[in-house]
Amino acid sequence: MKTVKLAAIAALILPATAMVAIAAAPADVIKARQDNFKIMGKAMKGTMDEFKLPSPNPAVVKANANALAAAAVKVKGGFPKGTGAETGVKTDALPVIWQKPADFKAADAKMAAAAKAFQAAANTGDLAKMQAAAGAVGQTCKGCHDTFRKPRS
């Protein structure tokens, strides 16, 4: 009797929660990718700030490079179809992402490679190399944003 009751309740609740999960999915995906980008933005800022210091600490640059590289590989999964502005969720992702998926993937791959190269440069502890590699990463961020992200204003 008890198990039947439980089963009945479960039968009622489970589909309901599943439906909620599906409905919330695009917003969650968008939030997750934006949070991931924020981590990358913070890592970039942390790196640039360090370079301005009288004596930049290579360990700080390295920590930022690691954080950046870890987040960089997660950009890929963040843009499934149906997570654009049409969801009504606030996002700067432009429709062109899904119209030119190959270009978008290429831009992403470029950035991921640059982030990896930066991580390698950070491991050398050579400031000039780190600076050049970080600058190269910045170019790939801008390259993608210029085409695939809605400009502000």
Added chain:
Amino acid sequence: MSDAPDVAGDATRSIALWDLPVRLVHWSFVVLMPALWWTAEKGNIKLHVTIGLIMLGLVLFRLVWGLVGSSTARFAGFVRGPASIRAYIASARAGTAEHVVGHNPLGALSVLGLLGLLTLQVGLGTIAQDTDAVASGPLNHLVSYDTAVAASKAHELVFNLILALIVLHIAAILFYRFVKQEKLVAAMITGRKWVPAGITAPRMAPLWRGLVVAVIAAVVAVWISWGVPPWGARWPWDKPPPVEGLSEDSYM
């Protein structure tokens, strides 16, 4: 630019109204504003920051000149309280307003508003950053990521407020030109104005004083462009120390 009297009838002589620094700063604003808008629009933040720092120097100059400049440039000379402004509006409506040399109490509000917003705008710009946090203002390193994001948003908002004030400013100039028959633009170019007899001419500050203030403003602007060393940034002539082999324990 014509020296023809612009005050109907009783104008008898031409006086120096706006000094050279005020005019130079004013027309520089006119040139730099579109340049700043255009470079930001095109995403050329590096050039935008360079021009922005020139703007910052000019704003700084104008603020100091508002304390030590010619009488028509000084805030103390034209800033009035709400009561005086109300009285001025009433007398202007009635057509009994006295002739004002320099900014009238109402126009002073527009000057204050524009200068205030410009000051805010250049201040926000120094800590703003592009979305990827790669291109940023020279003082961006002094604030957190979240503060920088908020400042960038405010920088965008204040720009729109400035645009609104500029539109109002130009509307007022057109009103003077076509309704009150006063050529304000010509006066801002030549610095001179025809006035009725009995009006005391404003006191002009010597040019050397303008030069001193200009040098101070330029030095401060350049220092800001370096990131205000030694706070979080190094002097341009200080090379970062070479980093030799790192010990393992310096890593986190």
